[in-house]
Amino acid sequence: MSLCIIGAGTAGLCCARRAQERNLNPTVFELSHQIGGTWAYNKNTGTVNGIDVHSSMYENLRTNLPKEVMGFPDFEIGADRKSYLPSEDICAFLNQYADHFELRKFIQFNTYVIRVVRKKLKWQVIVKNLLINTVRICYFDNIMIANGHYHTPNYSQIKNANLFRGEYLHSHDYRNSEIFQGKCVLVIGGGPSALDLSNIISKSAKNVTLSHHLEGISKSIFFENVQTKPDVKELDENGAYFVDGSYTKFDTIFFCTGYKYAFPFLSVTSGIYVEENYVQMLYKQCINIRNPTMALIGLPFYVCAAQMMDLQARFVLSYFCGTNQLLTQKEMFEDTLESMEKKWQMGYKRRQAHMLGTTHVMHIFKAKNL
Template sequence: MSRRIAIIGAGPSGMAQLRAFASAAAQQAEIPEIVCFEKQSDWGGQWNYTWRTGLDEHSEPVHSSMYRHLWSNGPKECLEFADYTFDEHFGRPISSYPPRAVLWDYINGRVHHAELVPGRLLKDAVRFSTAVRQVSSHSERGYLLTSEHLPTGQQSTEHFDAVVVACGHFSYPHIPAFEGIKTFPGPVTHAHDFRGAESLAGKDVLIIGGSYSAEDIGIQAHKLGAASVTFSVRTQPMGFGWPDTLQEWPLVERFTGSTTHFLDGRTRSFDAVVLATGYRHHFPFLAPELRLVTANTLYPDGLYKGVVFEGARDLYFLGMQDQWFTFNMFDAQAWFVRDLILQRAVLPDPQSQRRDIQTWLTRLKSVQSVREDVQFQADYIADLIELTDYPSFDLDTVVETFLAWKQDKKENILTYRDRCYRSVMTGTLAAPHHTPWMEAFDDSVEEYLREDSSPRYSALSSLTRQ
C-alpha cells in the first residue's frame, strides 16, 4: 500500500514541499500519495491579499497579514529560488523590491504547471477551502487527521503516514494589554488586521513595536499622508534617519482616553494605534504532545535540522524559524523532508539528533552581531543543501546583500527600495522600477511591469549595488 503524506498549508512552505516532490517525480522517483490541506481558496499563504480581517467568509480566523501597497521589504535577490529564477519567470530584469502581487505571481509561476505524476498537477493535490481540525497519533504508526471542507461543513478523518506542518507562524497575533487602552477613542488595530494606510491620512498615528512590521507600516502611513507617526519601542530604537514627522519614543505606560503616557513621563494625543507586537507559534489542530512550543528564534529547540520534530516520528515543521532567508530556505527544508519521506536520507538515532540540535543552539547563543545572525542562517541552509540535490548557490553573496540592505536602510529609510542588486543565481543586475517607491501608488502586476525606457532617477549608478 502506498504511503500517504499530509501537508498542512499551501503557502510558500507548503508549495516548496509540493515542488520538492515534483522535482523527485521528474527524476522518475516513486512518489507517495500527497494530500495538501489549504484553508484559503487559493495557494500562496501570506501572499494572498484579502480585505477581510478577523474572520473570513467561513467564520475562520483570517490567515493572511498582507496589506494594500505592501512591497518587499528585502531584496528579491535574497529569496530567489535556486531552480526557478526571476529572469526565467519574467523574461527580463525587474527591480529588487517588487510589490506583493508580483511576488505572488513569481511563486505561483514556479508551481503552476508542475506535476506529481504525468497528467496530475500539483494543484490537484491541494484540497482548498479545507481546514485541518485535529491531528493525533494513531497507535504506533502514523496519524489520524480530521479536516473540514468549509463551504459544505463536511468533515472526514483519514490516516496518514507522515505529516508536514507548513502553515507558517505569522497568523496568530500577540496582543499585549496596556492600562487604560479600552478608553482610547480611536481605532486600535494589530498589524495582522492592518489592510492599508489610506485611513491614516492627516492623522497622528502611534505604532507600538520596533521591528519590521512597525517600520514598514510606519513608512506606509507616512507615504500615504499621515500627519505624524510615533513608534513606541520596548527595547532599543530602530535608529533610522526618520523624516521630521516620524519619531521613536519609549514604551507606552498607559492610556487616558486619546492621551498616551510613556515611560519617560512624556504624554501625547493620537488618533489611531497600530500594535506591531509580533505573532505566536500556535497550532490548535495538533494534539498537545505534537505541538512545537517555541518563541521566534533562528533555531527552534526540538527540531532536528530545523524541521524534524523530536517528540514524534514522521512529523515535520517547515518555516518555523525567525527569518532572514525565506523562499529558498523553505526549499532547502522541503527537499530534506522529501528525502526523509522517500527514504533517500536516514535519520540518526535520537541521541545524535539531540547533539546536533544542541550544537546549533550553542552556536546561536554566541551570536553577537547582525553579520553573525545572517551567517548563522546561511550556514544552516548550507547544511541542509549538502544533504540533498537542491541546487547550491552563493550563500556568502546573499549574506553580503543582506548587510548592504541593512546599510541602505540606515542611509535612507524612504529610498532603500530604489536600490538594485545582482542575482546570485543568474548574475543579472536588477532594473530600476520606472517610478521611485515613494511615488509609486499602483502596485498591480500590470503597472509594475509596464515598460518605461526613462526611469526617473538622476543618478542610476548611485542606486546600484554590484
Template sequence: MSPSRRVAVIGAGAAGLAATKALLDVGAEVVTHEQGDRPGGLWARDNASGLSPAYSSLHLNTSKGRTEFADFPMPRNWPDYPSADLVAAYLAGYSEEFGLAEHIRFGTAVASVERAEESWVVTTGSGETDRYDAVVVANGHNWQPRWPEPAYPGTFDGSQTHAHDYRGPEIFRDRRVLVVGMGNSAMDIAVDASYVACGPVLLSARHGVHIVPKYLFGRPSDATGGALAALPWRLRQRVAETMLRLAVGTPQRYGLPAPAGGLFQNHPTISDTILHRLTHGEVAARPGIERLDGDTVVFTDGRSEPVDMIVWATGYRVHIPFLSPRWVGEDPEQLPLYRRVFHLEDPSLAFVGLMQSTGAALPVVEAQAKLAAACFSGGYALPSPEEQRRTVDRTLRAATARWGDRRPHMRIDFDQYLADIPREMAAGRARLRRGARPFTAPAREGSPA
C-alpha cells in the first residue's frame, strides 16, 4: 500500500483493534481514534469513556475456543468462560503484542466524519480535522441504552436503572427488585440480586428465549453447536433443540414464557445459574408489565407486586452519532452493507462489528477487518455495485425468513459467515485477475485538512 493512503479507524475495542492490526499488516498508515483511555472498549471496566457496561460478575457467554482471535489465541490455562477483566487484559495484550497503541489516539472522541471531494474529513471533539482515504467505523453498538418505548403507563415511585449502569449487587441489598428482560445481562443481574435482595427477584419478560447452559454433555455448549455447523440451519436447529430439551428441559418447565422462535433464530441466553435460582425460588418469573402504579408493578396476568427497584435490561440501540443520515439513514440498524462491511454507495466507508452474530464477536470482526484491509490495500476487488446490491437483497430475504423483522440487516450466522469470508476474499482476487479495478486512493500531498 502506498504510504500516502491513510485510514481512520473509529474505536479501539475488539473491532477497532482488529481493524488497526489488519490495516497495519497490509502497510496502511492508520490513525485509530478512541474516546477512552485504554484499549478494550466495552470490556474495559471503568474506562474513561464511560461507555462500558461491564459489571463485576460479567463473563464471556461464548467459550474461549470459539471467541479468541485466530491471530492471538487465549492462554490455554484460562477457564473456558473468562471474566470481563480477563477479556480486557486479553485485548490489552493483543494491542501490545502487535504494537497497536502507538497508532491509537486515546481520549479522542470523533465529532463528525464527512465526505469531502476524494477524501474523508474526520473532525474530533476538540475541533481538530484530518483527511483520510478510507474510514473504518468500529464504535460498537452495545453502549447506547434502549429504554422501553413507548414507556409503560403509570408512574413508579421507586428507583429505576438500565443494565448499562449496573456494576455490582450491593445496590439491591434488602430491596424488592424487578429485572425486565431475558438476555444474558438480565439473567446475570437477576442472579446477582437474588443473593442480597428482599424476597425473590422478579424476572419479567413479554417473550421467551431458549436458555442454554454453558456446558452440554461435558463440553462448552457453543462447541457442541459448532460441531453441527455443517448441517443446514433448520436441521441443526432440530438436533440442537432436542439436545437442549434432554439436558435441561424447556423454559416453560421453569415458569418462563415459551421461546418466541426456534433455537438459532433468536439469540439464546447462555446461563447455568438462572435455572438454579429459579428452581430454588430465589428468582420468580413474571410475564410482561401491564402498568406501573406507585410502589407496585401490575403484570399482564393481573398479578401485582410491590417493587422498590426496576432494572431495565432491555438492550441497546445502534448509535453512530458522527455520521449523518446521508450515510447511515434514520436507523443504522437497517443500514445495508456488502458482506456487512462495505457501504453500498462508497466502499471506502467500511464497518467492522456492525452485526449481530449467533456466536462470538471477535472471530467475526477479525474476518471483517481482514476483508476491509485487503480491499484498501488493492489485494481484493469488490463486485460491481449492481452485484453488491443483489447480494445484499438476497441476504436480507434469507435473514428475514430466518429471524423475522428484528434487525434482519445485522444478523449473521456465525459459522456460515466465517466460512463465507475466505471464499469472498478468493472471489475478490479472482476479480482482480479478470481485470476488475481495485480500491485506489487519490495522490495528494500531506494529510492535514
C-alpha cells in the first residue's frame, strides 16, 4: 500500500511514525525546509514566491498547556523545571521525535502540494519542488492530510469596516510588538491569543483595548495600559463604536479571531467541503466518508493535541491496513449525523463542530484493536 502524508508537523510526524510501525514507507510532503509545522518560526509574513506563509508563530510565544500533556503517548517531552515552554522547545521536541523514530527519510522538504485529485481508484498528488521549480505527479492508494488549522485567518465581520483609515492586522501575520510602537490598538477576540497578545503588545503600544463578549475574563490579568470593552458595533474613519455606546479612536485594529479550516489543494471531487468552518463529511472526525482512503488528521480542538493525533493516526491506519473493517458509507453517514445532532442539541454552532473538550473527547472513538 502506498501512503501520502501532507505536512510534517505534530500530526504528520505521528502519522509517519505509526505508518512505519506497520511496515509502510510513507511519502511526506512538507512545504517548509524544516520539521515542526505551526511550531516552526518563520519571520516572513504574507506570501513568499507566490505561496502564502503557513506559519503563525510569533516571537517569545509560550505554550498555554503544560508540557506534561503535550507529548505523545509513548514519547514524552523531557523533564524541565518549567511546565509552560517556549515554542522553540516544542519545535526541538518534534525534531527529537522525528530523529528517534528515523522519520526524516520519509520527508520531502520544500515541496508544495498543488492539487489532490481522485483518479482511477488512486489519489493523484501534484507537487512542486520549490528549490528547483519543477512539478511532478505522484499516485497513492491512501492519503492522510495533516496540514494543520492555524494558517488561514478568520476575520469577524464589522459594520462599516471599509471606512476605517487605520491599519488592519491579523495575528497570523504578527511576529513582534515593534510594529505597534506608540500606537493605540484595538484587539478583537477573546481566545488565548487575544489575551496573551494584548499584554505583549502593550509593552510597545501607547494603549490597548481588548474587545470581546466572553464572561469571566478578569481585568486583573492585564497590564495597566490594557482596557477591555464589549463587542464593536461599527467603525468609522478613526475608531470604533462599542455596543455599550462608547467610542474610542485607534491607529490599528488587530484581529485575534482565530483561523479557518482550509484545504486549497483538494479538488471538488475529493468528497470534502467546509461550511461555516465545519469540515464535512467525516466519520469519527477524521475519515472521509465519500472517499474513505483519505483521512484528515488533527481537526478537533480543545484537546491534548499530540495524544489525540496519535490516536487518530492509529485509528485510521487500522482501516487502511485492513486490521479493522469500515462500516458501509450509509452507516458512516448515519453515525456521523447522529453524533452531530447531539452536539447541535447541546447548543453547539457549526463553527464549533470540531470542538471536543471534556464532553466529547473520551467518546469520539469506539473502534477496538487499534
